[in-house]
Amino acid sequence: MPINDEARVGFYICHCGHNIANMVDVTSVAEYAAKLPNVVLSRDYKYMCSDPGQEMILKDAEVFKLNRIVVASCSPLLHENTFRNATAKAGINQFYFQMVNIRENASWVHEDKELATVKAKDLVRAAISRVVFHKALEKKKVPVNPDVLIVGGGISGISAALNIANAGKKVYLVEKDPTIGGYMAKFDKTFPTLDCAACILTPKMSAVLKHPGITLMSYSEVAAVEGYVGNYQVKVTRKPRYIIEEKCVGCFACIDACIFKEAKFSDEFNEGLSKRKPVYIPFPQATPQVVLIDDKTCIHFKTGKCPQSCAKACDRNAFDFDQKPVTQELEVGTILLCTGFQPFDAARAPYYGYGRYPNVYTSLEVERLVNASGPTGGNVVLRDKTRPKSIGIIHCVGSRDEKTNKWCSRVCCMYSLKLAHLLKEHTDAEIYNFYIDMRTPGKGYEEFYDKLLNEGVHFIRGRVAEVSDWAINEHEKGKLVIRAEDTLIGMVRRIPVDMVVLAVGIEPGKDAQDIRRVFNISCSNEGFFLERHPKLAPVETFTDGIFIAGACQGPKDIPDSVAQAGAAAAQALALIDSGFVELEPNTAFINEELCCGCQVCINLCPYHAITFDETKSVSHINEAICKGCGTCVAACGSGAITQNLFEDQQILSEIYGLLVE
Amino acid sequence: MAQDKPKLKLAVYWGAACGGCCVSVLDVHEKLLDILAHADLVFWPIALDIKYQDVEQMPDQSIDITLFNGAVRNSENEHMAHVLRRKSRILVAYGSCAYLGGIPGLANFYTKEEVFRRVYEESESLDNPQKIHPLPENEVTEGHLHIPSFYNDVLTLAQVVDVDYFIPGCPPQSERLVEVFMDIVNGSDLPLKGSVIGASSKVQCDECKRKKSDKKGITRFYRPWEVTDDGMTCLNEQGILCMGPATRAGCGVRCVEGNAPCRGCYGPLDGIGDAGTRILSAIASMLDGKEPEEINRAIDSIVDPAGTFYRFSLPGSKLRRKVS
Ligand SMILES: Cc1cc2nc3c(=O)[nH]c(=O)nc-3n(C[C@H](O)[C@H](O)[C@H](O)COP(=O)(O)OP(=O)(O)OC[C@H]3O[C@@H](n4cnc5c(N)ncnc54)[C@H](O)[C@@H]3O)c2cc1C
Ligand code: SF4
Numbered sequence: 001m002p003i004n005d006e007a008r009v010g011f012y013i014c015h016c017g018h019n020i021a022n023m024v025d026v027t028s029v030a031e032y033a034a035k036l037p038n039v040v041l042s043r044d045y046k047y048m049c050s051d052p053g054q055e056m057i058l059k060d061a062e063v064f065k066l067n068r069i070v071v072a073s074c075s076p077l078l079h080e081n082t083f084r085n086a087t088a089k090a091g092i093n094q095f096y097f098q099m100v101n102i103r104e105n106a107s108w109v110h111e112d113k114e115l116a117t118v119k120a121k122d123l124v125r126a127a128i129s130r131v132v133f134h135k136a137l138e139k140k141k142v143p144v145n146p147d148v149l150i151v152g153g154g155i156s157g158i159s160a161a162l163n164i165a166n167a168g169k170k171v172y173l174v175e176k177d178p179t180i181g182g183y184m185a186k187f188d189k190t191f192p193t194l195d196c197a198a199c200i201l202t203p204k205m206s207a208v209l210k211h212p213g214i215t216l217m218s219y220s221e222v223a224a225v226e227g228y229v230g231n232y233q234v235k236v237t238r239k240p241r242y243i244i245e246e247k248c249v250g251c252f253a254c255i256d257a258c259i260f261k262e263a264k265f266s267d268e269f270n271e272g273l274s275k276r277k278p279v280y281i282p283f284p285q286a287t288p289q290v291v292l293i294d295d296k297t298c299i300h301f302k303t304g305k306c307p308q309s310c311a312k313a314c315d316r317n318a319f320d321f322d323q324k325p326v327t328q329e330l331e332v333g334t335i336l337l338c339t340g341f342q343p344f345d346a347a348r349a350p351y352y353g354y355g356r357y358p359n360v361y362t363s364l365e366v367e368r369l370v371n372a373s374g375p376t377g378g379n380v381v382l383r384d385k386t387r388p389k390s391i392g393i394i395h396c397v398g399s400r401d402e403k404t405n406k407w408c409s410r411v412c413c414m415y416s417l418k419l420a421h422l423l424k425e426h427t428d429a430e431i432y433n434f435y436i437d438m439r440t441p442g443k444g445y446e447e448f449y450d451k452l453l454n455e456g457v458h459f460i461r462g463r464v465a466e467v468s469d470w471a472i473n474e475h476e477k478g479k480l481v482i483r484a485e486d487t488l489i490g491m492v493r494r495i496p497v498d499m500v501v502l503a504v505g506i507e508p509g510k511d512a513q514d515i516r517r518v519f520n521i522s523c524s525n526e527g528f529f530l531e532r533h534p535k536l537a538p539v540e541t542f543t544d545g546i547f548i549a550g551a552c553q554g555p556k557d558i559p560d561s562v563a564q565a566g567a568a569a570a571q572a573l574a575l576i577d578s579g580f581v582e583l584e585p586n587t588a589f590i591n592e593e594l595c596c597g598c599q600v601c602i603n604l605c606p607y608h609a610i611t612f613d614e615t616k617s618v619s620h621i622n623e624a625i626c627k628g629c630g631t632c633v634a635a636c637g638s639g640a641i642t643q644n645l646f647e648d649q650q651i652l653s654e655i656y657g658l659l660v661e
Numbered sequence: 662m663a664q665d666k667p668k669l670k671l672a673v674y675w676g677a678a679c680g681g682c683c684v685s686v687l688d689v690h691e692k693l694l695d696i697l698a699h700a701d702l703v704f705w706p707i708a709l710d711i712k713y714q715d716v717e718q719m720p721d722q723s724i725d726i727t728l729f730n731g732a733v734r735n736s737e738n739e740h741m742a743h744v745l746r747r748k749s750r751i752l753v754a755y756g757s758c759a760y761l762g763g764i765p766g767l768a769n770f771y772t773k774e775e776v777f778r779r780v781y782e783e784s785e786s787l788d789n790p791q792k793i794h795p796l797p798e799n800e801v802t803e804g805h806l807h808i809p810s811f812y813n814d815v816l817t818l819a820q821v822v823d824v825d826y827f828i829p830g831c832p833p834q835s836e837r838l839v840e841v842f843m844d845i846v847n848g849s850d851l852p853l854k855g856s857v858i859g860a861s862s863k864v865q866c867d868e869c870k871r872k873k874s875d876k877k878g879i880t881r882f883y884r885p886w887e888v889t890d891d892g893m894t895c896l897n898e899q900g901i902l903c904m905g906p907a908t909r910a911g912c913g914v915r916c917v918e919g920n921a922p923c924r925g926c927y928g929p930l931d932g933i934g935d936a937g938t939r940i941l942s943a944i945a946s947m948l949d950g951k952e953p954e955e956i957n958r959a960i961d962s963i964v965d966p967a968g969t970f971y972r973f974s975l976p977g978s979k980l981r982r983k984v985s
């Protein structure tokens with residue numbers, strides 16, 4: 001076994017109550033460890049992480065002149081810091097500590113106590129062989145830039161921006177659309193309280209615009225991010241609106257004056273249910289209140305032969321047809337991603353007839369139809385302008401389905417109830433809700449469902465098989481027939497209706513993968529941004545200083561999005577207020593004497609920590625950026641790269657310890 | 662003047678070698694006269710008729726420097742390694758075979774039986790209908806025959822005896838030999854025991870004049886005759902497998918200067934246990950391709966990967982041999 005004469009190891013094995021002691025013979029491991037080279041002291045104890053456990057390390061270190069500590073207990077994720085701190089308190093460099101996980105790696109995963117004990121001994125031997133070659137290291141401190149970048153101006157991004165700016169910090173809010181507001185801006189009412197979405201959202205939107213601490217960059221996207229926690233450099237590209245934002249006052253004179261007398265182009269904000277002109281504003285309360293020109297439909301951009309009546313109508317000279325995308329650089333310390341979701345594309349469930357039958361609508365279209373400022377002014381009429389007398393709302397479209405998305409989108413049951421209520425109110429039609437399970441967990445949600453049950457809405461429990469216009473009797477003629485198994489009465493039913501509403505689910509945004517790459521974070525299997533820990537770190541990511549909130553992290557309603565935004569804001573503020581971050585010293589460094597300048601390492605680094613120094617002809621690692629992934633270490637043919645805590649000698653001794661008794 | 666000092670005693674010996682190392686000693690041309698002005702050659706099978714018994718009778722430590730080239734692959738090589746160790750003050754593993762196992766070391770990808778079967782049964786130029794294999798001892802009409810026994814493993818010199826210095830190369834660059842020798846003659850401070858001498862502490866790419874960038878992006882490998890080398894760009898960046906990034910410099914990047922890729926004969930740098938895996942991971946790191954299939958396709962275009970990456974270093978590596 002590898003020996004280092006100077007090392008005096010103190011070894012501790014924890015019972016973790018019964019968690020470890022039941023499956024690993026802790027006394028026998030302690031006795032075994034006591035006989036290993038370099039070990040001066042070996043003990044077992046009920047709870048090493050408790051105060052007395054840590055105190056014991058302190059006292060022993062003094063009495064036995066220990067200079068290395070090994071604790072065999074639970075996962076380093078849980079208590080490595082606890083024991084590192086105890087080691088430091090005992091006057092020993094905290095990196096002279098090594099932790100052995102004999103709970104997740106031995107006691108919890110085995111059923112044979114004898115063998116589990118043998119395995120624990122092997123793991124302990126490996127750790128002791130390794131720790132004797134540890135080096136004293138220091139954690140580096142780097143200051144945190146107090147400015148914050150928030151990407152996405154839906155309700156999550158808006159809430160977070162206001163939270164942080166109200167705390168006196170500078171916020172850059174980058175929104176890819178011409179206006180902030182996200183999906184919430186499209187709704188008329190919100191469940192379960194049925195309060196008017198605009199009434200609660202628009203004041204917040206204008207608060208963002210007016211806040212001296214917030215720089216709103218609408219119609220912009222983040223092109224690149226470099227740097228590390230506390231010190232990010234961000235490139236934001238502002239798309240051309242062809243309007244000088246500062247000059248436009250939102251009088252809309254240009255829109256009236258546009259050479260197109262009639263609006264001709266599909267209006268995205270109204271889900272295509274109405275038309276807009278090439279010069280337009282998404283909706284009257286859009287924030288900022290600035291028009292824009294869509295260069296794909298504008299005559300000037302298509303032919304160069306428009307008299308530009310819009311510009312002429314503008315008495316503030318706000319038009320600039322020569323605008324180009326502009327890239328602006330920002331420096332921030334923390335980043336919040338609030339990029340939201342995209343609704344499930346109903347065309348992917350062809351059996352429900354979306355796109356085939358004009359009277360099949362998505363829930364978002366209906367959100368616009370019931371909206372007083374929507375395409376019909378809140379008048380719910382079908383495409384042929386008639387009022388529906390019967391409406392079927394199909395839940396779980398695209399959700400909870402092996403063929404499309406497996407997950408529950410969490411908001412569809414509730415918004416379907418909301419839409420049932422609103423449609424009833426607007427049309428007095430017969431409303432049928434087809435649901436698989438009614439999921440209404442949340443404050444006041446079940447009560448909302450109860451209320452709907454008393455409003456005369458029909459509820460049919462069962463997955464809808466198809467929507468068709470195939471009538472088998474007079475009664476069904478000219479209608480859409482919803483065929484579903486009613487599992488409560490145990491028979492297949494055919495319900496003819498005038499209008500079908502598809503409660504489309506929530507999916508990761510369509511550019512979630514691109515965003516993930518730009519910001520160097522991960523996505524979970526479904527494609528939502530991955531949180532650091534599902535329970536204990538739901539708004540943090542694996543990249544320090546980057547937080548996530550709202551529907552980009554997973555399906556979520558507005559209250560939860562706002563709560564998460566608050567949590568993410570608090571995390572960012574905590575980081576800012578601590579003033580600096582401590583960096584794990586498990587970073588890699590390059591020995592310039594050995595580096596041959598081959599540059600193999602440079603593009604391998606997933607964090608772009610390595611640069612080439614042309615004058616010295618050697619590569620260089622920025623320790624503050626390096627995350628200690630070890631990729632470059634393995635790649636360097638010269639062996640010029642060493643990683644702290646993972647030096648060859650440490651790893652090889654550990655392997656030796658593991659394999660050789 | 663050096664002449665006044667007693668002359669040094671010099672020996673050169675070959676184990677499992679091709680003879681190239683001995684020739685490289687001759688390759689110093691007229692410099693050999695400088696060497697001989699300072700040293701007497703007391704043993705050199707390729708050039709002098711001195712028998713093993715003569716060496717065995719020399720007093721211990723009486724040879725100043727022995728250059729041992731060739732690997733240790735049979736009992737004769739091992740015996741002479743022990744004898745020369747005893748007789749020499751400084752024992753140098755000379756050349757890649759003595760240092761790391763070299764080309765003969767590739768036999769460690771086979772067992773002794775496989776080697777014998779190939780050589781004594783299957784070889785195209787063979788006439789051995791009785792499939793006779795050599796035996797270490799044999800009775801023939803002329804009497805009792807004794808030949809060295811063939812080992813299953815090819816060993817490096819240091820795996821058999823204590824070695825003072827290592828001079829890499831297949832063969833070593835002759836100029837380096839003269840430099841080292843003159844250092845010894847002039848009594849300069851000797852390097853630390855166990856060092857690699859006569860070579861650089863950096864890899865080939867450091868001395869290579871070809872243009873290198875951070876864009877390696879190899880999508881497939883070519884044998885040198887399959888592409889037209891532009892003569893300027895790093896060979897690996899052109900897809901020609903070059904061992905430069907993990908091979909110690911010291912030869913003057915001779916191969917690449919001659920527009921042939923480095924084959925790795927100078928071995929790895931200090932502290933790198935396994936030359937093969939080191940160059941393998943360096944090369945793998947240059948591959949382009951995100952999908953496993955793309956990467957597999959690139960890797961499949963490497964001819965004889967094990968033989969390529971361990972061409973000179975198998976016995977001296979962590980891998981040491983193929984476990985049969
Ligand atoms: C039909 C329907 C009805 C609903 N009704 C209700 C309800 O009544 N009550 C309720 O509580 N919840 C409801 N919800 C859920 C609600 O929509 C979400 O909880 C909420 O929108 C989540 O807010 P967010 O800010 O996280 O995401 P979003 O609203 O999706 O906002 C994300 C913002 O980020 C921007 N963005 C995206 N990518 C980028 C990028 N790369 N760069 C810059 N900006 C970007 C987007 O343009 C958008 O402005 C409903 C959902 C649907 C589908
Ligand atoms: S340039 Fe012409 S088409 Fe374009 S927005 Fe102005 S008036 Fe309309």
Ligand code: SF4
Pocket residue numbers: 590594595596597598599600601602618619635636637638639640641
């Ligand atoms: S791989 Fe190694 S030798 Fe090559 S540039 Fe990077 S550090 Fe230098």
Ligand code: SF4
Pocket residue numbers: 587588604605606607608609610621625626627628629630631632633643
């Ligand atoms: S260890 Fe990983 S993160 Fe650090 S410089 Fe090397 S490749 Fe980059």
Ligand code: SF4
Pocket residue numbers: 865866867869870871873894895896897898903904905906914917922923
């Ligand atoms: S890999 Fe070969 S060709 Fe490229 S720089 Fe290194 S030695 Fe030169």
